[in-house]
Amino acid sequence: MSAQQEPFDADIVAKARELADRYPQSRSALLPMLHLVQSVQGYVSQEGIAFCAEQLGLSEAEVSAVATFYTMYKRKPCGEHLVSVCTNTLCAALGGDAIYRKLGEHLGEDGKPLGHEETAGTPGERGSVTIEHAECLAACDLAPVLQVNYEYYDNQTPESAVELVDALRRGEKPAPTRGAPLSDFKSVERQLAGFFPEEEDVFRADVDGPSQAVETLRGAQLAADRGWTAPAMADNVPLPELEAK
Numbered sequence: 239m240s241a242q243q244e245p246f247d248a249d250i251v252a253k254a255r256e257l258a259d260r261y262p263q264s265r266s267a268l269l270p271m272l273h274l275v276q277s278v279q280g281y282v283s284q285e286g287i288a289f290c291a292e293q294l295g296l297s298e299a300e301v302s303a304v305a306t307f308y309t310m311y312k313r314k315p316c317g318e319h320l321v322s323v324c325t326n327t328l329c330a331a332l333g334g335d336a337i338y339r340k341l342g343e344h345l346g347e348d349g350k351p352l353g354h355e356e357t358a359g360t361p362g363e364r365g366s367v368t369i370e371h372a373e374c375l376a377a378c379d380l381a382p383v384l385q386v387n388y389e390y391y392d393n394q395t396p397e398s399a400v401e402l403v404d405a406l407r408r409g410e411k412p413a414p415t416r417g418a419p420l421s422d423f424k425s426v427e428r429q430l431a432g433f434f435p436e437e438e439d440v441f442r443a444d445v446d447g448p449s450q451a452v453e454t455l456r457g458a459q460l461a462a463d464r465g466w467t468a469p470a471m472a473d474n475v476p477l478p479e480l481e482a483k
């Protein structure tokens with residue numbers, strides 16, 4: 239193994255090969271491979287970029303272009319937990335901005351609030367917490383929401399968010415409002431790469447956790463109660479003509 243692959247052991251190399259083999263064009267494996275890299279280091283380092291490039295026959299510039307485009311790929315080491323506070327319009331209006339401000343102040347030091355993608359504690363160590371502001375987390379019906387390692391905590395307030403991060407700092411893992419039990423950022427990154435826990439009970443808890451809430455289903459429930467259905471689709475809908483260039 240070359241020196242630049244040093245953080246990535248034989249097991250990770252085997253997993254990278256498995257990812258590359260899943261696609262007709264191996265470069266399609268880049269997105270999950272970047273998550274695999276994050277599951278090792280807690281971020282996409284320069285070594286991680288070189289590793290992906292080598293595994294997929296890409297240039298480091300091509301890998302960097304992808305890694306810097308998507309916000310789920312972190313350029314600095316993440317804490318044990320990543321706390322994403324939705325500050326998009328609806329959440330912001332209902333308190334998301336206040337939650338983000340409060341968490342920043344609470345986790346900051348010497349009067350300096352913690353900023354976007356900054357970490358309280360030592361990244362990767364138990365109880366370390368990185369915060370970020372996020373765009374719509376697709377749970378507007380439960381606003382304001384935040385996520386820890388992409389698990390939902392609905393209907394938050396500044397006070398409940400502070401309680402939550404204090405519990406994380408103590409090494410606790412409070413149950414999300416719905417979905418899978420809370421684990422940690424690196425473990426979730428391994429799943430996002432496409433590798434799930436082998437223990438059957440852990441696997442089932444992760445994939446079977448109910449992800450919907452009553453609010454999420456209310457529209458569908460109302461339609462079912464009233465017998466409303468969507469208009470039937472025609473069997474054959476002609477495609478629009480394309481204008482010749």
Ligand code: FES
Pocket residue numbers: 324325326327328329330373374375376377378379381382383
């Ligand atoms: S605006 Fe926050 S989840 Fe949509």
